[in-house]
Amino acid sequence: xxxxxLHLPTLSVQEGDNSIINCAYxxxxxxxxxxxxxxxGKGPQFIIDIRSNMDKRQGQRVTVLLNxxxxxxxxxxxxxxxxxxxxYFCAERGSGGSNYKLTFGKGTLLTVxx
Amino acid sequence: DAGITQSPxxxxxxxxTPVTLRCHQTENHRYMYWYRQDxxxxxxxxxxxxxxKDTDKGEVSDGYSxxxxxxxxxxxxxxxxxxxxxxxxxxxxxxxxAGGFQPQHFGDGTRLSIL
Numbered sequence: 599x600x601x602x603x604l605h606l607p608t609l610s611v612q613e614g615d616n617s618i619i620n621c622a623y624x625x626x627x628x629x630x631x632x633x634x635x636x637x638x639g640k641g642p643q644f645i646i647d648i649r650s651n652m653d654k655r656q657g658q659r660v661t662v663l664l665n666x667x668x669x670x671x672x673x674x675x676x677x678x679x680x681x682x683x684x685x686y687f688c689a690e691r692g693s694g695g696s697n698y699k700l701t702f703g704k705g706t707l708l709t710v711x712x
Numbered sequence: 713d714a715g716i717t718q719s720p721x722x723x724x725x726x727x728x729t730p731v732t733l734r735c736h737q738t739e740n741h742r743y744m745y746w747y748r749q750d751x752x753x754x755x756x757x758x759x760x761x762x763x764x765k766d767t768d769k770g771e772v773s774d775g776y777s778x779x780x781x782x783x784x785x786x787x788x789x790x791x792x793x794x795x796x797x798x799x800x801x802x803x804x805x806x807x808x809x810a811g812g813f814q815p816q817h818f819g820d821g822t823r824l825s826i827l
Contacts, residue, residue, distance in 0.1 A: 641818035
């Protein structure tokens with residue numbers, strides 16, 4: 599099973615490589631998705647978000663891809679750096695104008711080797 | 713970084729004692745949330761607030777209560793702490809803009825140990 603800091607899915611990459619972190623979401627009615635980064639001893643930090651009317655969104659060194667057909671979300675990090683080492687997790691929001699609650703995935707531990 | 717301060721950052725207490733955690737924000741955001749984070753479970757919502765004196769339960773609310781008497785402060789209380797409430801607690805805030813709900817931003821957490 600997955601857990602924060604223990605038994606998480608892990609991804610180990612070399613510095614400078616591109617990283618791809620995947621997330622399967624559960625609710626086909628979700629209309630908003632977020633990626634967070636969490637470093638040890640800190641709170642989750644917002645990276646990038648995407649709404650369900652989009653397939654792709656780019657930020658600085660990061661790209662999020664959304665495949666609604668298979669309910670899959672991915673985060674691509676270009677030229678991964680040691681400072682990118684952290685736990686990454688996705689979150690989804692169910693549809694509905696008054697629904698502001700998020701459901702979080704359990705995370706992937708990214709380790710960047712120098 | 714979003715202006716969110718959680719206090720205390722660390723606390724050790726005994727079973728049966730009351731505990732109050734504080735979240736203070738300087739962003740004037742309407743929505744505030746309390747989560748707990750445990751191995752094997754990720755972030756789980758305890759309670760949330762959608763305005764002053766307006767609160768509601770999340771998925772793991774048993775044993776917890778909250779209060780929000782002013783926009784900037786959201787308090788989480790464990791009336792009688794149990795060992796199962798040992799966890800890391802995070803506060804988050806968000807707002808709703810013209811484009812819909814904005815991302816939640818988190819504080820740096822309170823590590824609570826109940827012996």
